[in-house]
Amino acid sequence: MGRSPCCEKAHTNKGAWTKEEDQRLIDYIRVHGEGCWRSLPKAAGLLRCGKSCRLRWINYLRPDLKRGNFTEEEDELIIKLHSLLGNKWSLIAGRLPGRTDNEIKNYWNTHIKRKLISRGLDPQTHRPLNDTTTAAAAATTPASRLDFRNISPPSAVVDKTTNKNSILHHKTINKTSSNNNNHNNIILFKPKMEEDNIEEASSGTTTEEDQQQQQQQQQQQKLQDHYMYKCSDLNLDLSIGLEPFQSEPTRASSGNSAESRLQQNNYKVFGTVQKAVVTQAVCLCCQVGFQSSEACRNCQCTNGFYRFHRPLNS
């Protein structure tokens, strides 16, 4: 049953890493690649637990990390992403190449929070500090905690200007959001609530309780719409297509390869994290189970792994 413990805590070092430890970790990963954190410390001759090694590598030693101060553009991007995603630091970090979730989290707490407050904005809600009417509701419903279970299957749309597939609002969408420029592809799931409410209301008798529920739903709908549309100038195409990490020679062939891991993982939309790194974008509509949709004709399925099929002339 189960497996042996990941490490013997009594024999592990804690606290700051020494240069020697860093070098051992770098050397080991250079040869063997990332992953298998459980067995890594022993194999690399480190008296650390795997978790600690992983953290050290991801947050400090990775060669693709960007050093130095955050730029003004990065600041604004973080603010926008946070307004939409909440404290989903790993998701935010995914949109900022070379930055780690930990780094962004720290930067948020030490700099951006103050910056927003100085602008008269609540760092959690991104609303004016004196806006008491909506702040309370928003505070209990940050974007990352919104319930997206009620969404309708989206239609896949190819943005002709970029040949990028974007899953767009199935009914109405501000057209400028998809044709302004290359950065304006945003996945918008339109929660099917208004329509449903109308149907429900017209199809049967409504009690006081029902009406209250409807009011609550409408209120929630407004909040969701607010979060969905407020950052429509932001590229939040959550299809999975991050840069491959090329310095890991053994990774692609191992069972730990990004693609095999992608196949193993269940991907969720909004509020949870797409974790793998792959070499090509993956059609999100397929990943979330809409691959049978007539609308999605641009995907190919290889071993049950759906990908965009990019036109040759793109």
Add this chain to the structure above:
DNA sequence: AAATTCATCAACCGCAGTTTC
């Protein structure tokens, strides 16, 4: 110059979801 406060950030902790046995 010493003490205190503040700011920064690496590292740890605990948890949830996933995977393995």
Add this chain to the structure above:
DNA sequence: AGAAACTGCGGTTGATGAATT
């Protein structure tokens, strides 16, 4: 099926250096 381990995430802590008193 279910127990236990693995992985990754977000929140928090604590060490350190800078700024202030």
